[in-house]
Amino acid sequence: MSEPVVIVKNVWKFYSYMGQRIAVLKGINMVLYRGDMVCIYGPSGAGKTTLLKILAGLVRPDMGEVVVEGYNLSILDDDALAELRTSIISYIPQDYGLIEDFTVYENVELPLLIMGVSEEERRTIILETLRYIGISEKMNTKVKNLSGGEKQRVAIARALVVTPSILLADEPTANLDWENSKKILELFTRINKDFKTTIVIVSHDARVLEYVKRKYALYDGVLKEQS
């Protein structure tokens, strides 16, 4: 087995609801290795998105620790977590998290602007990425004029442009028909194979399981690896 890139140790997350403290994640333990492709599946409300956001450093666990590429996310401040999102971790939310009135190019350019990449270099990287993803012909189209499948590709391109070691995708097939879902999942498989990127897909769709190397089931805040 290759080296671990993500180690999740006894992670708990609570939310308050009607004055009560409810545990969304109950002592999650998980190890992800370089080049892993994992699916965390379970019904809605099981805590999948919360877990993914914790891995992305967007939400902090109430207990336990998450170590990504040697960085303990639990003790890093907000700025350091933001920096990790520009270099190591890329997160694709369920609704893509794109700016609808920006073009495909402008959306994909955002992380590179933050990294301070020069204009010429940005252009090369973006064109290369868009070609790889298969959406280069829509480069100057506004995101609001794209289909769901194309938006998902743009979100993947934006995530991939910084060559992250971990790619986290929240329900990437939820808003797509099965034909488009298959194309997106095949794209994830290709990224995983070509770049050795560790990919975590959260889904409630059991068909996603055919495309991954390992699977975890998350029910009622409890995570179990499935064979």
Next chain:
Amino acid sequence: MHLEIWVKVVKYSTTRIGFRYTILYVLAILFFLLFFNSEITLFSSLLLSLIMIQASILSDKQSIMQLLRALNIVGIRRKEIIVAFILFTNIRLLIMAIPYVITALINAFSLLLLLYFVLLSNAFIILYFYTIFRGGKE
């Protein structure tokens, strides 16, 4: 700091519908301040300006949330998200200040009133921003 991002944010702000409302409002207020010049007009316009800022922000709420969320996802720092928000909204405040500056130049209005307008409007924006970020999950 990311100058190119700030330029994009300002440009984005000026292409939203709320900015068009602001321009229309500015033209109307300029007309009133110039042709119906009195203290009542001035104070009413200051009050209306505050409401206008709110209306302008609310009409672009979805765009603002989309922008800030995208910036957060791609890893911009929290304080830079604050800068982006302030830039987005304050560009409208600057436009709104134009009729007052013109009127002040022509009619020699008290600069204290201008100061009052700027401070009050900024206080409002900061309060609004604080509410958004306090409620934000991502």
